[in-house]
Amino acid sequence: MDGPGDERGYIHQVTTMFRSSAFRLLLIAALPTINSPSAALAAEDLETVVAEYQSTEQERVLDGLIEAVNQATVSAQVSARVTAIHFDVDDFVEQGSLIVQFDDTEYRARLQEARASREAVAAGLDAARSHFDRIENLHRRGTASQSDYDRARADLDTARAQLAAADAVIDRIEQQLEYTQVRAPYGGIVTERHIELGETANPGSPLMSGFSLERLRVVVKFPQRLISTVRQHQKARVLIPGSDDKSIDAEEITIFPYALEGSSTIPVRVLLPENIPDLFPGMLVKVAFSMGNRLRLAIPDHAIVYRSEVVGVYIVDNQGRLSFRHIRTGDTKPDGTVEVLAGLESGERVALNPELAAARLKQQKFPVEQ
Known part of the structure; x- marks a missing residue:
């Protein structure tokens, strides 16, 4: 020590470090561990669903142009x-x-x-x-x-x-x-x-x-390398414009016996049922063609949390403990399920009510002593 001023500075530094360390010790002592029994109770009454692989229909979605079946010029x-x-x-x-x-x-x-x-x-x-x-x-x-x-x-x-x-x-x-x-x-x-x-x-x-609006059809230019699969399954649905989950099943699929020159595509005509409202010749629509079935890991869409760029789910483990998991999602199917591409394993339990799960996770981290 060179003087009284240096001594006072040293004493102040030691006192500050002591108070900070003491505060941290008190905070750690006040927080319960996640493995405590009260933490496990936070998720015990949450409704969950088990993530499982499902055999679902694989589809190829392409643009199509609506035209009238009956259209003519009277002479x-x-x-x-x-x-x-x-x-x-x-x-x-x-x-x-x-x-x-x-x-x-x-x-x-x-x-x-x-x-x-x-x-x-x-x-x-x-x-x-x-x-x-x-x-x-x-x-x-x-x-x-x-x-x-x-x-x-x-x-x-x-x-x-x-x-x-x-x-x-x-x-x-x-x-x-x-x-x-x-x-x-x-x-x-x-x-x-x-x-x-x-x-x-x-x-x-x-x-x-x-033209008549009673019978409509959609003409799609389909890639020739996949036309054999379409010919095999003979199934398609037309997605309703402006609707995320509504579609119309095709009554008949006609595959033209030739390819369009210079495009490597084959015209495919999809016949719609009679008297479909809000569809008119000349409109562009999406057509989903069945390409066979495959296994996919899926969970209900309402169990997924979408917050800005964050997509995740609340997981409940075998001890009843909650955790938040980031996932990567794929397509949404008409039944309301979403394919999970990464971040989730088959057999894991997912909370169906994200809002309630978020509140329980907070309670799990900061339980209120009874």
Whole structure:
């Protein structure tokens, strides 16, 4: 020691170290050990689930484009002028509804003329039949020659053929008259109108395009190296946009017999059930294809703690002691279970109520003496 000041500094340092050591001893004495009986009681009434390997379906999820099964362009089948258009783009049309009306004046006149002509032909047939009956009766009695009989028979056959031809003309004109009223082949939505009021259309001229929402399908470009697995299992589901757990099972899967040039993919068509709400042609959706089963370690999603970037679970060991464990998770399945990729072993017990488990873990570390 060089002087009184150095001595006082040394004494202050020793006193500070003594007080700090004494505080630590008191704190250690006050804290119970984790192995104490009261610590084990903290987890005794917690509901737990045993982590087990489960055989679950493995899926491959790909993007797909929705399209309508029934989509077409209605064309004109007569040459006539448009007199009425009853629907426009984005209108909903019931099956059988009149969508376009053509001027039918000419076809009605033709039909009237054809019916009048048929009446004349029918009258000629009646006359030919009466003449044949008379000649046949005379020929049977031997008073009419064979040539007269043959001629009467030929006239009757000709009259019958003329009547059949007249009927065919009427049927054709009636069909053309029906074509002047264009009706919707199925219920759906108009997507495009190709003709204007007053225009003259020819057979084959497009009138309206549309699609039906009753039956939809999804087209997916599937990697060709995995197509054999899809063909083997023939199972897929369409994930509902905006929903994490809802999906629609496919009714049928159609695999095209060719690959798309330059993409190494094969088109696969997934047919959906009828009348699916909130799905429309042109939408992009996710399609999960079954790729077979595999074993995975899974626990319920609600047993997992998600705090910022921390993902973990509360473990209860065989002595009833709680601990928090970080885990790495995989996919979430429709049944609400999550695959655990790392941090958990099969057979370990996981607390199902993370909030309650957190409170019990705090009680386990800092128990209140009774």
